[in-house]
Amino acid sequence: MIRRLWWMALLPLAAQAADDFALQWPLQPAQADAGAYRVTLDAGVYRAAYWRDLRDVQVLDADGKPMASALQAAATPIAAPARQVQLDWFAMPAATATTAGGDLSVMVQRDAGGNVVSVRSATGAAGLSAGDPSWLVDLGRRAGQVQALRVEWDDQPQALDLGYRLEGSDDLRRWQVLDPEVRLVRLRNQGRQLDSDRVALSTSLRYLRLVPLQREGAPPLRALRGELAGDAAADDWQWLELAASAPDNAAPARFRYRLQGRFPVQRVDVAMPPNTAVAWTVSSRDDDRKADGAEPAWQVRATGWNTWTLQDGGRRQASAPLELGQESADREWQLQAEPAVAGTPAPVLKLGYRPGSVVFLAQGRAPYRLVAGNARATARESRLEPMLAALRARNGAQWQPAAAALGEPSVRAGDAAYVPAAPARDWKSLLLWAVLVAGALAVAGFALSLLRGQRPAGD
Known part of the structure; x- marks a missing residue:
């Protein structure tokens, strides 16, 4: 009978320990036999959380036992491969570009938007003079976005080694040197080929020109392409x-x-x-x-x-x-x-x-559920980080555990879960004060008894 009364007294405490989270979500694994799962947190989980480090966001098994888990921030978006776009370019007479940063003896026609539409010699000559031409490039609205120029030759030369001076301008009159020597190389040796047809850029100037450092030797140019940075693969803001x-x-x-x-x-x-x-x-x-x-x-x-x-x-x-x-x-x-x-x-x-996620090991009995919101939750240390780091090193940086989705939320303990724990009492101090008070009372009683014993006999 006494044992039954003890259990009845402990039942409310056990229920409180089991329902100390405000909300819960059933988890729906995408793969039934996975050893680890990753749950992306939604806005409802963040709203329910009490602690800034999300210590009160946990995964429980069917028996209410917490699973080994780790909180992870959103992965850094992976940039897509660089994109290439066709650029407008024009050949200029070779005799016009001899000094670095100087003006060119050509007439450039532009439309109302500043786009170059034609280039011709200032002397009115229809053809280009002998020697390698310079190339004028109009980046247009892509100025500041192009990270590199890609050179495409009209034919496929067996070997070449050409030098160019890269210059930039915003008005086609004042030019500044961006790179005094750019090398474009194609070499072959014993069946192997070395190509360098890329000119790196780091400028917001709209107009570029490549001025040859040699008199001749360049094959005809087929196209100039601009290399743009790839967009981030993830856009989950x-x-x-x-x-x-x-x-x-x-x-x-x-x-x-x-x-x-x-x-x-x-x-x-x-x-x-x-x-x-x-x-x-x-x-x-x-x-x-x-x-x-x-x-x-x-x-x-x-x-x-x-x-x-x-x-x-x-x-x-x-x-x-x-x-x-x-x-x-x-x-x-x-x-x-x-x-x-x-x-x-x-x-x-x-x-x-950007939403983070919770990774947990499938240790206990399914089904699993995620809980959140507990003002009395204590900080806990995750033991999964070394394992996750090793798995990503072995399977690639983008490796992730099997996915598990959040189901519809339901109330667990509700607002009662947000009541902070009462301050812990210092029982040692209380006991010490009790001993001191008891001692003081004992001394006072002893003194009072002495005073009573010393009264005169006639009194």
Whole structure:
């Protein structure tokens, strides 16, 4: 009977230990017999999380036991292979380019957009003079985007070794030397071939020219192509839009925002009315950074961030998002206009993040479920990182465990899971104080008994 009463007393504690997370999601593995799985976290998981390090995001088996798991940030996007585009180029008389950076004795015709449409000798000669020609390249709207030039010959010479001076200009009059000697090489030896037909670029100038350093020897040119950096393969940015809280009358043009959850924010943007230009100081803070009960201090993320929107006819253009450099899981954000002008409209704050994932080992009984939201969760150390690093070294950097998808969420402990644990009592101090008080009472009682024993006999 006594043992039964003990179990009945422990049942509420066991239930509380099992249901100490706010929400739970069933996991749906894409492969039934995989030894490890990766679960991509969605916005619901980040909203439910209490701790900034996501210590309260865990995977449990069918018996409620936590599985060995590791939190991972979003993988760095892999750049796609470089793209090549056809460039507009023109041959110029060889006798016109003799000095570095000098003007050319040619007439260049351009259209209203600055695009070169024809090149001819200033003397009116129809043909080119003897010798290797120079090449004029118009990058057009791709100026600043082209990372290299690719040279394609009209025929396939057996061997060549040519030198060129690379120059750049924005107006076709003033030229600057970008590379004093570029080598274009094709060599063959015993069935092997060495080709160097690439000219690296690092300039935003629109017009380029390749001036030969030799008098002759270059084969006819078929094409010049521009090499553009490949776009990132992954574009999984997610955006949260926050409205400003009540305005601060004591500080004009200061707006504050509250973010629910622990999102790994890496980008900041604003949505403003058309035809607006404002510079902002961006700050963030969190309650877990309080010192001695004081208000947490704001951490400045950026100053002088210029934002603008322009409505030009039917086309709307806006400034680029702000890159924070490192992710932040702070809950409170603040925008302060520079200068602080009263009447500045409150923008919609947009916070961008890339979802991370949880990798776990299938150790216990299926089905598995992911839980999140627990103010009493303690920090735990992951033991999976060495194994994951070894598997990626063996199978390639992009190796990933089998996927598992999140099902529909359900309430587990609800809001009760966000109640912080009561401060731990210092039982040693309480016991010491109890001993001291008991000792003081004993001494007082002993003294009182002595005083009573020393009274005169006649009293």
